[in-house]
Amino acid sequence: MQQLTINVPDDKVQFFRELxxxxxxxxxxxxxxxxxxxxxxxxxxxxxxxxTREPDNFIDWEAARKLLSHNTNRKQK
Numbered sequence: 001m002q003q004l005t006i007n008v009p010d011d012k013v014q015f016f017r018e019l020x021x022x023x024x025x026x027x028x029x030x031x032x033x034x035x036x037x038x039x040x041x042x043x044x045x046x047x048x049x050x051x052t053r054e055p056d057n058f059i060d061w062e063a064a065r066k067l068l069s070h071n072t073n074r075k076q077k
Contacts, residue, residue: 003028
């Protein structure tokens with residue numbers, strides 16, 4: 001048996017669940033849903049604004065990964 005991961009638009013989830021059930025398939029896992037409180041939302045928005053205002057103060061993930069890897073390798077020697 002194989003498992004598939006699919007993305008379903010929010011407005012089609014209920015229909016899709018019914019369709020899957022009617023076809024005899026089972027839903028193994030749904031994505032995690034969580035909510036943020038107002039303070040958390042404000043923190044995320046502040047960070048997004050900082051990135052937009054000062055993009056040169058940040059590096060992309062690949063550069064950060066290389067830097068972290070290099071620092072880790074130096075400590076092990």
